[in-house]
Amino acid sequence: MAGLVLLAAWITWSAVVGLRLDQGFSLTSPYLVAPIALVLGVAGGQALARYAGDSRLHLALALAGVVLVLGVLLTKEPGKEPLGYANANAALAVQLVAMCGLGLLSTPRGRRGSLLAALGLAVVAVALNRSAAGVAVCLPLVLVIGGVCWRKPVHRWWSVVLGTLIAVGGAAFILRLAQGPTFPSWARGTFDTVREQLWHDAVALWERRPITGSGPGSFRDATALSNDPDTSTAHSSVLQIGAETGWVGVTLFGLVGFAGLLWAARGKAPQAVVAAVAWTALLVHSYADHLLEFAPVVLTAGVVLGWAAASIRSGQADSEELDVSEGERPVTR
Known part of the structure; x- marks a missing residue:
């Protein structure tokens, strides 16, 4: 319930700031769509948890991995499918890796083939999208x-x-890196010059109204790079949220992030x-890219x-608690 209240507060604050500053508030705004998508995803995940060891779900995950890989291989730059943006594809693949991990925890060793294939395909998709940040968060x-x-x-x-x-x-x-007058040499080798300008533009906009921000969508008008749709956002969730909804918005965003960790902790320890x-x-990936818009x-x-949260009450058993003798059905103790 607390998580829903935080999401509602974030949506309300974003709408109030936008309307107060005559920026408006679009029904397609990420400040509305992302919270709704998160709630729907959590509800769907709770329903899905009961099928954690189901081979049909494992096959679906493998097919999702195939789609992600083919999306990269069969489309040209810069709009790599299925999401039209390579880093978003990589972020999606990372979450697919996590879903495969959750499935592995409830599947006996002899029936993990399709899950391992799905996990491998998801990792390959991250690599094929050439997302340095995606690889950096996927490996751990x-x-x-x-x-x-x-x-x-x-x-x-401890994970929370x-x-x-x-x-x-x-x-x-x-934030500290973006506030500097220029990127240090090591940062320029890690982040491109376009991000440097976008982040500086976001900080400059944030400094105009540090508490309340300049309204959802205002960053587009604050950067000279907005003529390209790919650079019409700050490529950093924390900087964009700060610039558009101020410290209040960033605080709510942080609380939502913390609530997500607490929600995960409702489940069994491995999940x-x-x-x-x-x-x-x-x-972390979203801090250096625009992902939450997807x-x-x-x-x-x-x-x-x-x-993960539903694993504590879904009746799914950990893999070593399953009787995996050949010809026998898994038995939950």
């Missing part, structure tokens, strides 16, 4: 999935604490850890959170 997730499948953790709250520290630290780092890492991965990415992240 894959390692965590391998770790929890090998030796399941008993405690979950660690995820919070990483998310807050990452946001502070990006909670996987979901917390996937959620943190999306937050409803499928947020929807899938919600599915991961909902699936």
Whole structure:
């Protein structure tokens, strides 16, 4: 319930700021669409959790991996399918990796073939989209999935604490970097000059109205690069939210991020850890790219959170608790 209240507060604040500053508030605004997609994803994930060990779901995940890979291979730059943007495709693939991880935790070793194939396809999709940030957040997730499948953790709250520290630290780092007059040499080797200008433009807009922001959609008019649709956003969730909805909006965004970690922690420890890492991965990736504008990415992240949270009451068993003798059906203890 608290999460829904926070999302409603974020939507309301964004609408109030936009209307107060005569910016308006579009029904297609990410400030409205993303929260709705997240709620729908969580609800869908809770329903999906009961089928965690179902081979039909595993096949669907594998097919999703095929779609992501073919989307890269069969389309030209810059609008790589299925989402039309390579980094968003990579972020979607990272969440697919997390879904595969959740499935592996409830599937006996002899029936993991399609899940492992799906996971491999998702990792390949991240690499093919050539998303440096996507690769950077995907690798730890894959390692965590391998770790929890090998030796399941008993405690979950450490993942909430660690995820919070990483998310807050990452946001502070990006803000500090964007506030400097120029990027240091190492940063220019990591981030392109276009991002440097976009981030400086976002900081300049944020400084005009630091508390309330300049209204949803106002960044487009504040950058000279907006003639290209690909550069009409700040390519940073925290900077764009700050510029358009101020510190109030950033605070609400941070609380929503924290609520996501708490929601993941409602589930069994192994599933909670996987979901917390996937959620943190999306937050951190979004600091250096525009991802939250893509409803499928947020929807899938919600599915991961909902699936993990429902694992505590869905009746799904961990893989080593299943009787995997040949010819026998899995039995939940």
